[in-house]
Each structure stands twice: as C-alpha cells, then as structure tokens.
Amino acid sequence: MSAESLLVRKIDWGTVLDHIPAWRADQVVRLLNLESLKRDADVSVIVLYNVPSRKLGRKDIVKLYHYMVSEEEAKILALVFPQITINYIRDWKVEKHSPGLPTEIVGKIRCPETTCITNVEREPATPRYIVMREHGVIACEYCDTLLEIERIPDFLRE
Amino acid sequence: MVGLVLRSPAGGGREGDTPLALKNTIRGRDIISCRDLSRGDAELIFSLTEEVVSGAARLENTLAERKIALIFVEPSTRTFQSFYVAARSLGAEVLSIHDPEVSSIAKGETLYDTMKMIEGYGADCIVLRHPARGAARFAAEVASVPVINAGSGSQEHPTQALLDVFTIKSKLGSVDGIRVGMLGDLRFSRTIPSLCYLLSNYSNVKTYFMAPPLLQVRREIELYLSERGVEYRKVVEVDEIREVMPELDVLYVTRIQKERFPDPTEYEKVKGSYVVDARLLSYGRRELGVMHPLPRVDELSPEVDKLPNAWYFEQARNGLPLRKALLYLILGEAG
Numbered sequence: 446m447s448a449e450s451l452l453v454r455k456i457d458w459g460t461v462l463d464h465i466p467a468w469r470a471d472q473v474v475r476l477l478n479l480e481s482l483k484r485d486a487d488v489s490v491i492v493l494y495n496v497p498s499r500k501l502g503r504k505d506i507v508k509l510y511h512y513m514v515s516e517e518e519a520k521i522l523a524l525v526f527p528q529i530t531i532n533y534i535r536d537w538k539v540e541k542h543s544p545g546l547p548t549e550i551v552g553k554i555r556c557p558e559t560t561c562i563t564n565v566e567r568e569p570a571t572p573r574y575i576v577m578r579e580h581g582v583i584a585c586e587y588c589d590t591l592l593e594i595e596r597i598p599d600f601l602r603e
Numbered sequence: 604m605v606g607l608v609l610r611s612p613a614g615g616g617r618e619g620d621t622p623l624a625l626k627n628t629i630r631g632r633d634i635i636s637c638r639d640l641s642r643g644d645a646e647l648i649f650s651l652t653e654e655v656v657s658g659a660a661r662l663e664n665t666l667a668e669r670k671i672a673l674i675f676v677e678p679s680t681r682t683f684q685s686f687y688v689a690a691r692s693l694g695a696e697v698l699s700i701h702d703p704e705v706s707s708i709a710k711g712e713t714l715y716d717t718m719k720m721i722e723g724y725g726a727d728c729i730v731l732r733h734p735a736r737g738a739a740r741f742a743a744e745v746a747s748v749p750v751i752n753a754g755s756g757s758q759e760h761p762t763q764a765l766l767d768v769f770t771i772k773s774k775l776g777s778v779d780g781i782r783v784g785m786l787g788d789l790r791f792s793r794t795i796p797s798l799c800y801l802l803s804n805y806s807n808v809k810t811y812f813m814a815p816p817l818l819q820v821r822r823e824i825e826l827y828l829s830e831r832g833v834e835y836r837k838v839v840e841v842d843e844i845r846e847v848m849p850e851l852d853v854l855y856v857t858r859i860q861k862e863r864f865p866d867p868t869e870y871e872k873v874k875g876s877y878v879v880d881a882r883l884l885s886y887g888r889r890e891l892g893v894m895h896p897l898p899r900v901d902e903l904s905p906e907v908d909k910l911p912n913a914w915y916f917e918q919a920r921n922g923l924p925l926r927k928a929l930l931y932l933i934l935g936e937a938g
Contacts, residue, residue: 560756562737568713570741580826587737588758589796589823 453491453508457537460514462507462522463530467495470505472598476525476553477518479509487511501528519544521553524576525597550574550583555602558590572602625650629932633743634751637761637800638827645801649769651928652921656773662931664694669934672726673699674717675753676708676733681897681922682753682762686730689927695934698726714738718745728934731755749933757791763896764797766925770918771853774892778805782850784838786813787857787877787902789820794896795857799824803831810835811847815873818859841876848886853914854879856895856903880904884912894918 465473470492474480482488489510498504514522519531523544531542552571556563563572563585574583574592582591592600625647634640654660671690675683683701690697698721700706708717714733721729731742732753739752739759754760772778783802789795789812799820802808810828812820816839828835838847848854856879864870878901879893895903895915907913 556737558736560734560736562714562733562735562741565714565735567711568735568741569715570737577826582826584823585737587740588735588756590736590821591823591826 452493452496455537456508456510456534459511459534460509461530461532461534461539462509462514463504463532464498464501464528465505465507465526466501466528467503467505469526469598470494470507472601473505473507473522473526475601475603476521476598477509477514478553479512482512516544517547520547521550524550524578524594546578547576549586550576553602554583554592554597554600556585556588556590557592557596557600558585558588561585561588561590563587627932629929630935631749632933633739633749634761634929634933635739635743635755636752636759637764637797640761640765640801640804642804645765645768645804648765648925648929648932649772651932652769652925653773655924655928656921660928662693662927662935665931665935666690667694669693669695669727670725671695671697671930671934672721672724672729673697673701673753674721674729674731674733675699675701676703676714676731676738677754679732679754681919682732682760685922685926686751686753686930689923689930693927693930693935695727695930698724714742715745718742722746722748728930751929751933754793757793759797759800760793760896761797761801762922762926762929763794764801765929766921767794767798767855767894767896767918768801769925770894770914770921771892773921774914774917775852778802778808780807781805781852782809782811784811784813784844784847784851784854785820785857786844786854786879788818788859789814789857790818791860792857792896795820795855796824798855799828799833803828803833808833811838811851812836813838813844813847814877815839817864817869844876845883845886848883848891849888851887851891853892853894854884854887856893856899858898858900858902874901878902878904879907881906881910884910887912 462473479490491508493506495503496506522529524546533540533542551573554572556572562568563570573586575586576583581594584591628644673686726748728749729746730751730753731739734756736756736758739755743750752761785795838844859877861870891912892914893907893912897919
C-alpha cells in the first residue's frame, strides 16, 4: 500500500496527475486554470504535496475528481513537466495517457517581454507561442521573444 | 510567370520586359518581418527601386484611387516622411496619425480599435509604427488590408533593412559573400534584426556583432542565423573591433542609448569605444562603406561625412524610391 493511498482514497472518475516535482502542484493548478471550475459543484481538486516517491524521492500529486484534462492541457503538462504521469480514471479503471508534445501554445502563458503587444493593457492580443523543443524554448509568435521551457511556470497567466 | 507591367500616365513607364518580367510576389501582402521575405521578394523590390532611381519606371499617379494610412504612434522623421512623399507621389490619398498626442490614442484607444477605425475609413494599406513588439503582426491579424511594419518597438523595421540591403547592393554590385560589422546597440535596435534576417537570404554573408555584452544581439537572432547556417561572430572587446576592421565590407553603426544602461557609469565606460571616426576607419579597408539608419548622436563623427566611406546619406535617400516601389508592388496593378 503506497503512502498516497493511505492519505487519499481512490477516485472512480477523473484525472490523476502523478510524478509532479515536489512543491510544483500549484503551478499545475494554475496551468490548468482550475480556479475557473469553482462554480462547478461536481469537481473536486485534491492536491498532495511532498509525497514520498520511489522515482523522484518526493513528488506532488493532483487528483481531479470528475474532471478530465483536455488533450491540449495534457500536452502542455508533458512539455513543462517531462516526468509527469497522466492517468484518466473511468469507472475505477486506470488508463495511462501519454500525450505528444504541443507545437503551439495559445493563451496560457504571458510573454516575458514587457513591451510585447500581448502585455499592453486592454489590447485583445492573446499570447501565442511556437514550441521549439529541440532548442528548449518557446517563441512568442507576436514579438519573437524566447522563453525557456523550464521557466514557463513563472509566466503562467493569472 | 506573370509579367509585371508598369502603368504610367506620364508615358515614362514601360511594359514588363526584363528585369521586371518577374512574378509580383508582393502584391496584397503584409510586410511584417524580414523573415517573411525571400531573396526573390527582395530582388523584385530592388529591381523596381532601381528603375525608380534611374527614372526608367515612373510610377506617378499609379495609385490615384487608393488610400494609404500612416499610423505612427512613435516619433519618426525619415520613415514617416518618405512613406508620406512616396504615397503622395503615387497619387494615393493619405490618412495619417503622426502625433498620437492629438489623436484618440492619447485617450487610451487600443491598437485594435485604431486598426478597425482606419480600415472603416477605406484605407487600402496601413503603414504602422508602434512602440510595442509584435504590434505589426497583431495589426495584420486585425486588419483585412495589407499592413506594413514601419517599426515595431525594438523588434523589427523591415523597410529600413530593405533600403539598407538595396544600398549595399547598389554600392557593391552584389550582396553574396559580404562581411558586415554591426556596431553599437544591437539589443534594442529594431533595424539590426531585420537586417540580419534579410541578409540571411544571401550566400556566404558573415556578420560581426560589435557591442558590449549588455547590448549584444538577442538570442532569437542568433538562433535564427544558426538555423539558417549563417556565420556570425560576437566581438565584445574593444581591441577586437580594430582587429576585425580589415575584414569588413560594410560597417553598420547604430546609436547607443544612454537610457538602456542601468548604471550610468557603465555607459560612460563604453560610449567612447563605440565612436566611429576617421581614426577607426583607418584600420579598415579603403572601400569600407559606413552605414547608419540615422538619427545619429555621438557615435558617428561628422568628420566621416566627407569621406567616400560615408554611405549613410545615400542610404537615407534610398528610403523614398524603395518605399515608392514597395507601395506600388503591394497595391498597384502590376503582376
């Protein structure tokens, strides 16, 4: 019996995001914009911090009860947290999901360049990035500014 | 292949035989980044510019039915004036915002709304200068008519690069194989990225980035050049500048802006090292051409003006025929 199961019971329907680096679960919550679900009575979010892990030493887990992470969201999670495990749960059955990597990211990340048009107040320009995985960066499609993939969590939009 | 036909009510134009028997790949297009321009696109623009300069192509009144909007949200002298004179000499009606302080932009109007409004007034083409990086690309998404980037913050200034490379070509005969030193503020200059991108279309061009570490080129430019196999070298030490001078065909100088330095003493330390004067040019080849997008402050000594190396006034002059050719290619009936 794992430490996790001692802490939180299994879910019958939803998504379990496992092997999140320790103390990074908040970034996952922000990346998925889970706060937008607060009016959704069916959804529960269970966050476990700093759980012992054979693979990582310590890890975070996010359980999303009655919420299925979209393919687009799964791809971004896989890009930012390469070690993450995404499990879809349907009727207690666990289905491990291995998403591909995104080629483009729309709307989730603010541009690190303060003078970018996407950072101009009231301007309806949605940030859009091309993923350049081979160079470890994403590039703003408007202003060309590069952002290292590992820095993406620092630039998540509120 | 569609022949490019130059219409001229004055009778001075000629039909599209060589060199203008080229497909007009520019018609109806946005000009946002030099990365979007192929060598063929650039050569087409240069061919017509040459004809405008020589008088072989007279484009007067060829855009008589057109409206061109000049939206300049940042100060400009040369770019605004040359676009204005070019548009008027082509016979186009000009709608302009040159002083944002007296327009609704000062009241906080968004670029989105400005684009929608200008388009609603019937503009056939919008020339935009804006302080925000990415503004021109955003404007091009908003507007259904072609948008020309006349400077998007520190990002790009494609029509400046076009006139720069046109100048190099007309002075040297060819752009392939040239060695270009770029000196000054390479990090915040909008002309440098555009020039690098456009030059990357030519073979065997080598670029020397001559600037202190704080003002060196941005990473996206290095990445782009590397991906396209373009050779470049960073020259950081002042002593190195003299060393590479003999290798250069062109020395492209940009202004170092004091306000870019977090510590004023850092500026004081480097400013003298990046002044181009007759003494520095004495380390270079006799034929070395000195270019500058202007305006200049202290970085380019007036004593260079008298030397045959000074190309910058001719460079600035080329802005008018080039922008005339460009507007004609985008909006005219050619091709």
